[in-house]
Amino acid sequence: MTTYFNYPSKELQEELSRLARAIVAPGKGILAADESVSTMGKRLQDIGVENTDEHRRLYRQLLFSTDPKVAENISGVILFHETLYQKADDGTPFVELLKKRGIIPGIKVDKGVVPLFGSEDECTTQGLDDLAARCAQYKKDGCDFAKWRCVLKIGKNTPSYQSILENANVLARYASICQS
Template sequence: MTTHWNYPDPALQDELRKIANAIVAPGKGILAADESVSTMGKRLADIGLENTDENRRKYRQLLFTTCPTIGDNISGVILFHETLYQKADDGTPFPELLKQRGIIPGIKVDTGVVPLFGSQDECTTQGKTFPSLGKFNM
């Protein structure tokens, strides 16, 4: 079966290539910090803490601020929806805090499998995008 693609315009291709290259840079990796409220509750229970908004925020803040040079080894962080609206103690939103450290913030919001546009009998995972994250400026 032949699949026909409608490629994005060259400017968007360049932007996506730049982001992809930054994410897979040698010596770097992706931090999956997209634990749901229930999964985060299990992590907190393991250390004797209650599953509250504030404890989840503090846990994530610890991950993102552990070292000022965290961006030397982490290229991107997958965030949970709740994390988009959380802030560090100084009021800096977590996505901005990550960008300041040279880390690309991202989010995966899975809404199910759908047919892949422009293909024959192929599927992809459908998700939502959040323009509030803005573009990552390298």
């Protein structure tokens, strides 16, 4: 039986390598600004601000339009879907604002955790079903990397072999799809 492998083109390999080196550049890190609407609601509530589209946009604008020197220490920003399509007061899309500062926009692509059947209260992550189409669109819309979250429960009997295997497979599929 012959096995065929899908290898990325030389151009794609070079792009992925360039992005990886830029993201992990010495002295730099990734800003996680991918809070969901509900998480943003908690943050805004803590400061007495109503959770509206406009207040979330203004909060993110504050993060992305601060002193340009922030780019000396931030290589990339993980965005939430809503944020990807928001704009600054002057009409500049946040993605453009970040790119002008030399910051690489990324996007959260998982769709949350769900219970892992047959486990001791463990979970796996959903969102692989339409990931290829979403990644292609996010790339067109300016994102150059993606974030996916898996959770392993640490305890006396966890993580289970089932959970490790399931989450490793999910992460491998995510990586393969995102790089294609």
